[in-house]
Amino acid sequence: MAAEKWVYMVTAQTPTNIAVIKYWGKRDEVRILPVNDSISVTLDPDHLCTVTTVAVSPAFDRDRMWLNGKTKKHSCEKSVIHLVTESVSYILLIENLEISLSGSRYQNCLREIRSRGGDVEDREKGVKIEKKDWERLNLHIASHNNFPTAAGLASSAAGFACLVFSLAKLMNVEEDPSQLSAIARQGSGSACRSLFGGFVKWKMGSKDDGSDSVAVQLADEKHWDDLVIIIAVVSSRQKETSSTSGMRESVETSLLLQHRAKEVVPKRIVQMEEAIKNRDFASFTQLSCTDSNQFHAVCLDTSPPIFYMNDTSHRIISLVEKWNRSEGTPQVAYTFDAGPNAVLIARNRKVAVQLLQGLLYYFPPKSDTDMKSYVVGDNSILKEAGLDGENSVENLQPPPEIKDNIGTQDQKGEVSYFICTRPGRGPVVLPDQTQALLDPETGLPK
């Protein structure tokens, strides 16, 4: 086999996800086992996803990986993408960047998935791999996010999920998505939740080896398809604490974290499952917002304190809280991960249109910004909001019910841009070879 020239490859797409009951704190740093269950919504991969091509060939002399920024040009400043995984921070120019696979997170994922590889045969290409071969065959991996990773939108979650999912397909691994999630979890905790679409629970599990710390789907993306998600990517002056080191410091120093994990979250998990099952938006909102705030409270209770939200985040919260109270019933839920970006979940399209109008009134684009690069993703919403014309933002009226107390309309540039999306599907294989990130002949990045 060693003399053969074939390259065998698979390309897959995996979504990112946003937790609505938060994961914050590990009980086992190596296996990445959490101190509590968490629940997330999977975001539509049409707007936010990772695409990964994995290839195997007897010609490859070692495992290699590239981060690929080539396929599309995004609205990111200075053509530079900041990629932040949970363990490493890179600056990625719009070209292929080879990265090291020597870190334990990659090694753990590769070892686990290799040990589960099955027999593979592709007669047309002359490929024949036996189960035992996976240990010695080398891999090439190329990965690409379709969103600016500067957004801090769980790129490592989608990335490790896509790595594990695509390798499982390549290697004909028989494990189901939950079993795969336990492997992805060892790359990045929240990655396990990206193995499913819709609404997903990561069960913390109780076993020391982590085999029961897996994700399960609560409901698919069609179950509650009224929801519209608007993400405000907020500008920040401060360098942020990585979530890996942040949660370690919280576990070590916060006197509130264990109480949250043991007394508060278990009840919220039950309530959130119920809210999702019943499409009960009021409960969903109340739980999402209070759990996001409690996670940030634990960050603040850490020593030294961790601040992920900034004044802009606070203004967005005030806007949503005021609106929800003025309407009597909640219209919009908010949640913030380890950064200042707001993830806003509107109960339906009509509310999302109003929300976008309010957001653009308070956070207008800089004067030279094209609206279609200021609202990305599903930007058909711009037309519905009457925001696709000239001067349309200047003509917006302040939302009457929330006009005071969140500061004035004077800070252009506080929000970098908005992404409009919705709950979405889980990982899929992309059969179209033109979408592959590696050359089918050489196995090197295109």
Place this chain on the structure above:
Amino acid sequence: MAAEKWVYMVTAQTPTNIAVIKYWGKRDEVRILPVNDSISVTLDPDHLCTVTTVAVSPAFDRDRMWLNGKTKKHSCEKSVIHLVTESVSYILLIENLEISLSGSRYQNCLREIRSRGGDVEDREKGVKIEKKDWERLNLHIASHNNFPTAAGLASSAAGFACLVFSLAKLMNVEEDPSQLSAIARQGSGSACRSLFGGFVKWKMGSKDDGSDSVAVQLADEKHWDDLVIIIAVVSSRQKETSSTSGMRESVETSLLLQHRAKEVVPKRIVQMEEAIKNRDFASFTQLSCTDSNQFHAVCLDTSPPIFYMNDTSHRIISLVEKWNRSEGTPQVAYTFDAGPNAVLIARNRKVAVQLLQGLLYYFPPKSDTDMKSYVVGDNSILKEAGLDGENSVENLQPPPEIKDNIGTQDQKGEVSYFICTRPGRGPVVLPDQTQALLDPETGLPK
């Protein structure tokens, strides 16, 4: 007696205080009984205090009170003082403003102190009041803060403490300061701690009537006189939640508050008493900072969340945390009350000079600002810091150990001004009649 014309009066000065183990949450809203003990440092009344004149006369037809802004002109914008008590918010022009005493907080204090009045005789003036007369004699009260109340520096604490202390002197009340503190507490919880100088504990008590919820002095201001306190009065765009309604909402909605009150604070109180007794600055700093952060964490865990600190507050914390870590042992403690202002406690004068230099490097005054109105209180520190000359701020070098990660030196106006002070004495009577705020003949504001 009713036909007599005399006016009998007393003028007193009372300090404000800053909690280093925080009071947040009442178990009894009417009697103002807290859910945990708290510990504070009394601030030098030479820099921050309330002066109150109380007068009694058979000629007064009802109880009346004025807030007086006349005596000195302060460095506050547009000659307007925002006065925020725990229950009411006023805008006070620089003149006397009569305020209502009908609120239950005033009524409770007046009733309690009247019931303890003793016999008073001043032969020179022809004054003779018997114990029983206090119930029917009317009072005039004039009160003044020597600091811009916009600062949000516990003006209600100093105010109610001064009201109760001055009335106790006027009425020849025999109660000791701890017993008086239980009366002041019914005006504003933290007021009870302003009955003493130095370091003060408010014992939460256990009785339903609140009689054992009193302040006691842990050490006087001479016990630890190395400490220097610099307050950064931070500009804010947001209207703030009053501490009264904020703590009520926290008690009702935060799932972390009770855990803090029952499990965390009792241990910290013991440790803080020990740290103060031993002048152990490292422990004092660790406890002050973590307790301030935990109080703000509980605010964030409230629904809707309460944000008292802003990005400037966060930047100041980052600056102090970085400096403390780079020095190996803590040099500066920070604590934040229900607002964005930083109270920074330096271990000694030398450290305070360095701290001020660092603060002025990152938070320079606007170009047209006189340094003596940008650093007030004990501003002799400006000379020691070499900041009393022309262009002295422009020539400051960045502190080497904290140069990155707290944002750049580009936001003039983030800090309104600094106040330099130190731990100070408790309430005193001001015997000099020229300092009285009421006219000795008419009993009306001067």
